[in-house]
Amino acid sequence: MSTKGHVIKCKAAIAWEHGKPLVIEDVEVAPPQAHEVRVKIVATGVCHTDWEYLHGRGKGMKFRKFPLVLGHEASGEVESVGAGVTKFSPGDKVIPLFLPQCGECERCKSTKTNQCRKNWANTQMGVLADGTSRISYQGQQVYQFIGVGSFSQYTVVPDTSLAKIRSDAPLDKVCLLGCGVSTGYGAALNTGKVEENSTCAVFGLGAVGLAAVMGCHAAGAKRIIGVDINPDKFAKAVAFGATDCVNPKDHCKPIQEVLMEMTGGGVDYALECVGQPAVMSSAFESTSDACGTCVIAGWTETEGLTLQIEKLLLGRTLKGTYFGGWKSAHDVPKLVDAYMNQKLKLDEFITHTLPLDRVNSAFDFISRGESIRTVIGLWSRSEGPTEFRAPVAPVDDVNEFSTTGECEGSK
Structure with missing residues (x-):
């Protein structure tokens, strides 16, 4: 019927x-x-x-x-x-x-x-x-x-x-x-307009951040530095195109200073994919003072973002992005085509698959920092739903992303 x-x-x-x-x-x-x-x-x-x-x-x-x-x-x-x-x-x-x-x-x-x-x-x-x-x-x-x-x-x-x-x-x-993959990928390609042979830093290596790494790699960036407090995400970031990975907790100074030293004056492009005001400030300050571009892709309702205006006046650019700048109905089918033509990764983002009745487990994975993306299947198959997990070590709190190190493991 x-x-x-x-x-x-x-x-x-x-x-x-x-x-x-x-x-x-x-x-x-x-x-x-x-x-x-x-x-x-x-x-x-x-x-x-x-x-x-x-x-x-x-x-x-x-x-x-x-x-x-x-x-x-x-x-x-x-x-x-x-x-x-x-x-x-x-x-x-x-x-x-x-x-x-x-x-x-x-x-x-x-x-x-x-x-x-x-x-x-x-x-x-x-x-x-x-x-x-x-x-x-x-x-x-x-x-x-x-x-x-x-x-x-x-x-x-x-x-x-x-x-x-x-x-x-x-x-x-x-x-x-x-949502997530399109947002990060477009943040690099559409909003940041990352250039060939440039140097980039991506703050946060969740789904949006890994997609931003993928976008920087697609644009031909020569150096892509992934920044995250969970080192177990670094191998995944390298698979998406990162050339270096940095844990802020391994350093005794703010991460923007670490990146300044690593790049001899700052990155050409910084992409913030965490959604925390402190990280946004660090990302902005990690860019080259003459012509660096910082793109804010992380969503937050938290107040407290502060910027030193003189650092903007010297030549930096600060941008925001929503859905990666894509014209949604027009561009999403093109992104699907890119995936089908093996020009864009999707499978690699999926760390768990669950049925609808286990959706709360997906929220638990997020709160413990144990997933990149969980996909919920809304319709059960006769043999029953399956679950697979790629190991991603937990962090203490999904909302905490320190930009100032604690000298843990620093040398």
Whole structure:
């Protein structure tokens, strides 16, 4: 029996309140309205932003709405479309987008930004264009994280927040292009515009940071220095293209001074992929004072970023990036093609795969620093879900990234 036009009952992981584990519930997903698409989610990555929304205590905490279906880094298949939808058909393979691209506004037509604001205010609050969510539990509205809500077997998104991809793409891999990998890779290529034979430093070697390393390598940088307090991430960074790796805890001086000495005056490009004000400052100060560029890719709601203006006036450039500068609906299919043509890595980011009912384990891995990316399979296979783990040693706190060493192991 066709599900088109009918409410679909399915499983979803609901966050009922801040800081508490997600609960697997039976939810109802309403049919798509005009210019909306209902998507069967096949796989979803668990991003640090999901963890931060649930557990973080930044200034945005007072705006958080519950109950909520988290998840925004996903892939799936179109189940049905609402009135006026012309670019998607049932069965299409797609990647939902937390950053829309309407193609009609001034920002979409500009070559200087990817910041489309179609339905932006509503999706940031977890609802669609009419101010409501399509997901409910026993008659109660359940919000969709940044307009996606991919920790649900089905979800509904605006047709401007969806990318159609090639039919042979493996959904359990390309889901990562919905956020983290695209962000880091684009931070280097699009926002930083890393040049051939340049020297780069990447702060933080999680998924975004490793993707930034990959982007620097693709741009032809001659030296790429990975910076992280977890040395067990260094081998992975080298596999992505890093030439050197540095642990701030191995030094008695601030990491920016270490990098200045290593490079004889500072790096050409620094990419901050942690999301901490202190690290942002260190990344900026590690660049060459004459013409260095620092790109901030890490998300934070924490205040406290301070910069010495004279260091900016001498010639440094400070940039921010969102979704790596990609025009979402237009560029994500190209990134999928790059992966399929073996020009972009994805498999190497995945350290765990889990079924939906173990999504809380994925949050535990993040809080202990034990994963790069966990992919959640929303639909069980007959032989049961599998889990594999690549060893990444834990750090004490996922939110702590020291930029001033403790002389541990220094010589």
